[in-house]
Amino acid sequence: MSCWDTFQAYALRSLGVGERILPRDDFTVCQEVVLIGSGLLWNLYFAAVALVLGFFLATGLALLRNSQRRVARKPAEWFIFLFRGSPLFIQFFLAYEAFVLLPRAGIPLDLGVVEITVQTGWLTRAWAGATLVLFLNTAAYSAEIFYGALRSVPQGEVEAAEAYGFNRWQKFRHVVWPTLLRLAWPAYTNEAIFLFHATTLVFFSGFPAWRQQGDALYYASYFADKTFNPFLAYPIAAVYFILATLALLGLFRLGHLRLHRHLPAPARPPLRFRLRLLR
Amino acid sequence: MFSFCSDPDTLEGAAWWACYLTTRKHLLFYSSFGTVLLLLVITAPAALTLGFGGAVASRSRFLPLAWLGKIYTSMVRGIPDVLFFLFVPLALDQGLEWIRHHLLCPEWAEPIRQDGNFVVCREAKLPLSSAPEWMHEIYGFLLAVVAFALVFGAFAANVLAGAMRAVPHGQLETAAAYGMSRAQVFWRILVPQMWVYALPGLSNLWQILVKATPLLFLLGVEDIVYWARELGGTKTSVYDYPHGDWRLYYFLVLLVFYLVLTKFSEMGFDRLTRRFSRGQKTIGSSSPTPA
Amino acid sequence: MKRLILSLLSLPLLAGAALAQDDVVRMGTEGAYPPYNFINDNGEVDGFERHLGDELCERAELNCVWVTNEWDSIIPNLVSGNYDTIIAGMSITPAREEVIDFTEAYIPPAPSSYLAMAGMNPDLENGVIAAQAGTVQADFVADSGATLVEYATPEETVAAVRNGEVDAVLADKAFVEPVANESGGQMVLVEDVRIGGGIGMGLRSSNDELRGQFNEVIVEMKQDGSLNELLVQWFGDEADTW
Numbered sequence: 111m112s113c114w115d116t117f118q119a120y121a122l123r124s125l126g127v128g129e130r131i132l133p134r135d136d137f138t139v140c141q142e143v144v145l146i147g148s149g150l151l152w153n154l155y156f157a158a159v160a161l162v163l164g165f166f167l168a169t170g171l172a173l174l175r176n177s178q179r180r181v182a183r184k185p186a187e188w189f190i191f192l193f194r195g196s197p198l199f200i201q202f203f204l205a206y207e208a209f210v211l212l213p214r215a216g217i218p219l220d221l222g223v224v225e226i227t228v229q230t231g232w233l234t235r236a237w238a239g240a241t242l243v244l245f246l247n248t249a250a251y252s253a254e255i256f257y258g259a260l261r262s263v264p265q266g267e268v269e270a271a272e273a274y275g276f277n278r279w280q281k282f283r284h285v286v287w288p289t290l291l292r293l294a295w296p297a298y299t300n301e302a303i304f305l306f307h308a309t310t311l312v313f314f315s316g317f318p319a320w321r322q323q324g325d326a327l328y329y330a331s332y333f334a335d336k337t338f339n340p341f342l343a344y345p346i347a348a349v350y351f352i353l354a355t356l357a358l359l360g361l362f363r364l365g366h367l368r369l370h371r372h373l374p375a376p377a378r379p380p381l382r383f384r385l386r387l388l389r
Numbered sequence: 390m391f392s393f394c395s396d397p398d399t400l401e402g403a404a405w406w407a408c409y410l411t412t413r414k415h416l417l418f419y420s421s422f423g424t425v426l427l428l429l430v431i432t433a434p435a436a437l438t439l440g441f442g443g444a445v446a447s448r449s450r451f452l453p454l455a456w457l458g459k460i461y462t463s464m465v466r467g468i469p470d471v472l473f474f475l476f477v478p479l480a481l482d483q484g485l486e487w488i489r490h491h492l493l494c495p496e497w498a499e500p501i502r503q504d505g506n507f508v509v510c511r512e513a514k515l516p517l518s519s520a521p522e523w524m525h526e527i528y529g530f531l532l533a534v535v536a537f538a539l540v541f542g543a544f545a546a547n548v549l550a551g552a553m554r555a556v557p558h559g560q561l562e563t564a565a566a567y568g569m570s571r572a573q574v575f576w577r578i579l580v581p582q583m584w585v586y587a588l589p590g591l592s593n594l595w596q597i598l599v600k601a602t603p604l605l606f607l608l609g610v611e612d613i614v615y616w617a618r619e620l621g622g623t624k625t626s627v628y629d630y631p632h633g634d635w636r637l638y639y640f641l642v643l644l645v646f647y648l649v650l651t652k653f654s655e656m657g658f659d660r661l662t663r664r665f666s667r668g669q670k671t672i673g674s675s676s677p678t679p680a
Numbered sequence: 681m682k683r684l685i686l687s688l689l690s691l692p693l694l695a696g697a698a699l700a701q702d703d704v705v706r707m708g709t710e711g712a713y714p715p716y717n718f719i720n721d722n723g724e725v726d727g728f729e730r731h732l733g734d735e736l737c738e739r740a741e742l743n744c745v746w747v748t749n750e751w752d753s754i755i756p757n758l759v760s761g762n763y764d765t766i767i768a769g770m771s772i773t774p775a776r777e778e779v780i781d782f783t784e785a786y787i788p789p790a791p792s793s794y795l796a797m798a799g800m801n802p803d804l805e806n807g808v809i810a811a812q813a814g815t816v817q818a819d820f821v822a823d824s825g826a827t828l829v830e831y832a833t834p835e836e837t838v839a840a841v842r843n844g845e846v847d848a849v850l851a852d853k854a855f856v857e858p859v860a861n862e863s864g865g866q867m868v869l870v871e872d873v874r875i876g877g878g879i880g881m882g883l884r885s886s887n888d889e890l891r892g893q894f895n896e897v898i899v900e901m902k903q904d905g906s907l908n909e910l911l912v913q914w915f916g917d918e919a920d921t922w
Contacts, residue, residue: 130822131822191648192648194651195647195648195651195652196600196644196647196648196651197599197600197601197602197603197647198600199600199603199604199606199614200603200614200640200643200644200647201644203614203636203640204637204640204641204644207636207637207640208637210839210840210842210843210845211637211843231844231845234843234845303466306469307468307469307470307471308469310469310471310472311471314471314607318829318830318831318836318840318845319830320827320829321827321828321829322830327469327471327472327475330472330475331475334475334476334479335752335753335756338506338507338756338759338760339502339507340475340476340479340480340483341480344472344475344476344480347472348467348468348472351467351468351469351472352467352468355466355467356467412721412722412723413721413722413723413724414719414720414721414722414723416723417723506756506759506760506779507756507759507760508759508760508761509760509761511761514761514762518704518706518761518762518763518764519703519704521745522745522747525747609750618835619712619719622712622833622835622839623835623838623839623859625714625858625859625862626858626862627714627715627718627727627858628714628718628720628721629720629721630721631862634839634842
């Protein structure tokens with residue numbers, strides 16, 4: 111079987127397309143490269159969905175956390191503490207065990223006129239359940255970052271907006287939010303990378319890999335277990351993750367440029383990525 | 390444990406619970422919380438030492454050493470920590486056995502890697518297969534400690550390198566102007582001053598380390614996750630105390646444990662920050678909420 | 681000529697010395713497959729195979745210790761020498777025999793069963809079936825055309841049926857039967873299939889001597905009826921015996 115054949119058979123294996131049976135013996139480097147790369151699609155999917163959705167929830171949570179009202183502030187604080195104070199690994203286990211307890215037949219919801227049944231089975235699948243956990247988790251961490259940035263938004267900018275007669279929404283949309291993002295962006299970049307790396311935990315923490323469709327590390331450990339040789343599969347996975355991390359960093363650099371597009375090029379502060387241990 | 394536990398089938402209510410929660414298996418579960426704390430206590434200083442070495446190496450004027458330090462400190466930015474936890478123990482174990490094999494059994498003719506297997510001579514096994522079981526367990530735990538120390542050492546190196554950069558340059562120049570040697574400037578000025586800059590990062594690092602401890606389970610150590618899964622699983626009447634699938638409740642216990650541990654760590658570091666910033670004008674000392 | 685005889689004589693002596701030096705036999709099992717093997721409430725390995733293994737070791741005058749290892753890496757860890765035997769309800773199959781050697785079977789070929797929720801009538805040919813990864817049952821399901829979902833431990837396969845992730849689980853009947861009986865009618869056995877040969881102990885191919893020792897006492901236990909007694913004790917009166 112040539113490497114091109116292997117590519118055709120396994121390039122989309124993690125999504126269930128192509129050859130059903132995983133290689134069982136006579137493993138080749140080509141197989142490892144293709145399958146581990148195929149698994150990376152899952153990591154990218156988890157990270158993309160969790161980050162995009164988490165971004166909006168985090169903004170909301172940060173605003174709630176900054177609220178004067180106790181009823182708004184306390185739930186946000188508890189949410190953030192719950193997800194930041196416990197290991198993601200435990201959160202995955204717990205969420206999976208909780209999801210499987212939901213009634214299989216679905217939960218009937220009486221909406222007055224019509225009664226619909228909410229299906230719950232898909233929550234036990236990694237594509238939904240694990241993404242949900244990652245989404246809540248990154249929302250909590252990002253909310254903490256955004257909250258810190260929100261508190262540092264210069265008062266003068268807000269007052270200037272008020273002087274212009276901006277209403278609350280305009281004030282937030284055109285003044286507070288952009289400044290908040292500019293302030294939070296480096297730390298948020300850091301959080302995004304942490305989250306991307308955390309997606310490797312999904313298939314080691316209770317969520318089963320259906321039809322052996324797993325992420326990059328799932329296939330890497332599959333090969334390492336079968337060949338009993340960690341020196342090939344894991345470095346391949348490592349290279350993939352380095353490349354993907356660099357790509358992610360590139361995206362955040364674009365975001366950084368956009369956030370500072372009002373400044374002339376020389377005045378833009380560079381986005382220096384320095385690992386921050388804010389997780 | 391209690392005398393009335395001798396016949397579990399007859400127990401009911403509180404007595405059943407008293408006996409169930411004190412089986413030897415549960416005692417092993419409780420003591421595995423100690424395993425987690427032990428890992429933290431050993432790993433934290435080991436990682437700090439490695440991190441210090443990494444930070445110093447990356448500042449070295451000897452280029453190969455500087456590169457080595459830079460690679461070490463930057464590897465954790467691109468590669469997920471879980472990958473290291475899977476790779477390091479297995480790689481280290483095979484690496485050590487490979488070296489011992491070549492030292493102890495030079496006359497061995499067969500290849501070490503036969504398809505899908507790693508075979509070394511009996512004398513090269515670590516630990517020797519004749520060793521008592523506790524040595525096997527300690528060895529497994531040590532491999533885990535090394536993996537944790539390596540990864541968190543790299544994180545710590547990042548923090549410490551940043552802290553070294555943060556020490557005001559004027560301080561170092563003044564010391565040099567007083568005629569201190571490079572080593573003296575380093576040990577007497579830079580190192581004592583960097584801690585206050587390193588503390589926020591180190592406190593975050595501790596929190597990350599705490600939250601990485603359940604990964605011990607992936608390394609085959611019988612930690613709290615292992616016992617929670619083992620105890621929580623459905624028990625048929627083959628067991629003394631049959632019950633349904635209780636894993637959710639056991640994991641809830643773990644969740645509470647980690648929340649409490651996090652809360653206590655936060656409080657501890659807050660105190661430490663206040664102490665360290667005594668006499669230093671920093672954001673931490675001037676505002677009521679430390680940044 | 682004299683020299684040759686001498687060396688021939690000294691060989692078994694040396695072998696004996698080597699054996700006496702590390703006379704500990706490490707018995708590897710999974711510890712998660714009652715009643716074959718499981719961790720009891722004292723935190724020790726228990727079950728049919730524990731009692732059988734201890735009896736075999738006593739008869740063969742071996743000093744045995746028990747270790748547990750996850751199922752999915754149980755063969756590589758045997759080959760690399762982390763323990764000396766696998767005694768974990770492992771069916772003797774040609775594929776496994778290419779890698780390791782088996783002793784005489786100590787459990788005759790026994791049926792596997794599909795376990796499902798009562799009243800669900802699962803589609804065994806086209807439905808979603810769980811099995812433990814790396815078992816003969818997993819291979820069987822993969823070949824049957826059903827959607828195979830693999831789990832690392834037996835416990836998780838049963839949990840998957842209970843919460844409806846899968847339609848049924850295929851496992852050794854002796855494992856799923858107590859689960860069905862104690863579910864209060866919630867779960868039932870759907871169908872029996874016969875897969876694989878008997879269950880035997882796995883050893884490294886290089887370890888013929890130890891295999892011989894175990895074979896001898898297994899045959900002995902088969903002949904004096906003590907193995908059958910043990911089988912009935914752990915698997916019930918209807919258990920297949922020798």
